Amino acid sequence: MDSGIDLGFPLWIRLTHLFNILFITLLIRSGIEILAAHPKLYLNEDCTPGTEWIRFTPRQMPKDQFWTGKDEQEAYSSWVSLPGGKHLGLGRQWHFLGVLGWVLTGLIYVTLLFVTPEWRRLVPTSWDIFPQAWQSALVYLRLDLPPDGNPFNAAQQLVYFSIIFVLSPLQILTGLAMAPSVAARFPWYTALFGGRQRARSLHFLGLVAFVSFIVHHITLVVAHGLGDESAAIVLGVERGASSTQQSLAVAIMAAWIGFVIVVNVWATRSARHSPRTMQHALQCVIDPVLRFLLHHLDSRQHYRPEQRTMSPRPNGWPPKNAQYEALARDGFTGWALEVRGLVEQPLRLTLADLVAMERHSQVTEHNCIQGWSYVAVWTGVPLRAVLERCRPLPRARYLVLHAMDNKSESEPDPEGPGYFYETIDLTLAQDSQTLLAYEMNGERLSIPHGAPVRLRVETQLGFKMVKWLCAIELIESYGDVGEGQGGWREDFQHYSQDASI
């Protein structure tokens, strides 16, 4: 592995190493927050309760009463999760900001690695690396240190190569495989990992591998000599650093770790105490990138009917009011969907009217923001057909979908007050797989799953697919609806308006 060139530790390697520390801590802590939303991991797409291979909750869900996916959520401490305490919306946004920073740092690092001779420090050029790495490992086992390489010994080179060129890409690829828009547009891609739930499990194991690497890395830095190693990675002084240089390097590294801690504390406190400000600040950076990358993807999912989940998990408690109960008692014969707002022709469509319109069936995967999923057969009217009938005015850009459930009445532990609503834009509404579904798995939609009619937008996360639908309103901007964030969950749980990842 000795190339004859002294590779050393140039400035860009030292800087990217420091920024990597910052972004990795944000990613790990916000990743744990996301895990807390559904602290169970599966090897099957159905996520049937009890089939998880691991769970991080002391809670066992009852078999003798109704419960929903939301009841499984845990509130982890802010010491381990960012921001902690069931703040999934902001946890996700911090995670995506961490991803942007980490991937950018990684791209700069890898680019510079290959435009300079520095790639030799990591990329093995001979199969001899394996026996050499084994010899280095044996030296470590004898409580000794292998001779320095240029700049790494074979074991270090192999481990760093694996982290940068195997584990890091795997984390990015499995993260993408969990995005509903990617899974909807490229179902084959998610299938490469064995499905969304296996991708989620792999992503978690990647997290464990990263944490394990960090612990071992720090241990071996101490074993090799904290002063010497710090002088190399902070000051670029490789061998024979003076004690002053060593002390200075350790002090700078300690100061940077202090800065990373301050950033984490600030991020946590701001998210907990000023969530709206933090939501807006994070969305300014994240939303344009996500919309550019994912929003234009249309759904092309075609699961086979026999792949449907036998006991799909519901989410959200059904409406608890006299009006809804009366409608349900009469089989929703008295129910009607109002279509109003910026349209040429306002509509009032009964369930019978919808059933008489263009009928479309699709077998798709439902992806909850919490992490669980299921596959179901959905039948209903393409929303496009309803829009063709009401003819949106040119100013109309968004649809507000109003539900019959008042969260203050229906939810045992509501995050906010008032009737549930969500918005989607016209592009999403006109996707070929965007449906007003009235059947699920060949039967009339059940109450827990949104009877009489619910929305299906297959490139989005489940919270966008409003259940117990009663009205659709076309608008120009959602700034004046509710708290103005684009939906009930955006208003009160600080979710992002775009739910494509």
Add this chain to the structure above:
Amino acid sequence: MSALVCQKGVATLVEVRRPAELVRHGVIAGVVAGITLVAEEMVATVLLGGNASDPFRLVASVVFGRQALSREFAIWIPLLVGTAAHLLLSVLFGLVFVLLVAGAYQLSARVPLLLLYGVLYGLALWEINVLTVLHLLFPQLAPLMRLDNQIWNGIVSYAIFYGLVLGAYIAFARPGVVAEWKRKAR
């Protein structure tokens, strides 16, 4: 088990994690795993050509220095001090294991996972104790660490005969078992 009383929301079964109960199980787990470890180390040392008292002398040398390794050093001192130090550390690390498992909500984890946690914990202990702490605090002992000794008396012993036993104990005893769980309204 208290009655299910819940006007709003879901009543779920939740692990009971009483600190005193966890400490009791941590101590027992540590003692059981510690005895298993020392028994295996005595056998392994003899099979590797050493004396069954060597593990005790090694532990005692942490207190008395290299002289404890010598055959001239009275055997009863290493036996006494070595056993006491070994059991004390075993209990301490057993306690930490049980608290970690409880803290990560894994008391009710599947048996294979608990065994895996035990093995990984054993490896981590070996790495921290032998590779780092011993190296830094007792460098005089480092030259004694032959490769075969490290593999059998280090990795295998810590992972299988200490860690695995800890995991097996949790799987067997299940502190916070379902039968003791309480129903708790969210």
